[in-house]
Amino acid sequence: MKKIILSMLLILFSFSVNAISFKTERIEKEYRKLETKNKTLTNVLGKIDALYTISGRTSLYITEVFRTKKEQKDIYGNNKKVSPHELWDAVDIRTNDLSVEQVKILKKDITDLFNIFGNNIYKITAIYHDVGLGPHIHIQFRRKK
Numbered sequence: 327m328k329k330i331i332l333s334m335l336l337i338l339f340s341f342s343v344n345a346i347s348f349k350t351e352r353i354e355k356e357y358r359k360l361e362t363k364n365k366t367l368t369n370v371l372g373k374i375d376a377l378y379t380i381s382g383r384t385s386l387y388i389t390e391v392f393r394t395k396k397e398q399k400d401i402y403g404n405n406k407k408v409s410p411h412e413l414w415d416a417v418d419i420r421t422n423d424l425s426v427e428q429v430k431i432l433k434k435d436i437t438d439l440f441n442i443f444g445n446n447i448y449k450i451t452a453i454y455h456d457v458g459l460g461p462h463i464h465i466q467f468r469r470k471k
């Protein structure tokens with residue numbers, strides 16, 4: 327019941343608010359494109375956006391959406407691992423303006439919200455880490471078919 331009320335409230339608010347901001351114009355464009363690549367991911371991020379705007383908590387600063395093969399190689403070297411960013415399955419949110427406690431809450435909120443909207447093919451939805459470009463929460467999601 328609580329889940330239904332929360333999702334209805336968020337659907338209502340997600341049309342009117344926009345607390346998400348972007349590091350670059352390229353990232354903003356990619357975020358718009360994400361809607362056609364991974365609907366659930368954009369949908370849930372819109373609701374997180376709404377949740378954070380309503381509650382007056384931190385704004386969501388997106389630092390990465392899509393990553394090319396070359397960019398992946400520049401970070402990880404010749405490691406053959408494919409990043410969820412290369413598949414339009416991930417978005418990064420900057421955390422260096424947040425306290426340890428705020429990061430913990432944000433991570434939990436994100437995971438809870440994604441759990442409402444479907445089964446994730448990735449085991450972990452939100453990862454807090456730094457791969458050399460600054461600490462951030464990496465959110466990865468693709469709905470199980």
Ligand SMILES: [Zn+2]
Binds near residue numbers: 464
């Ligand atoms: Zn990431």
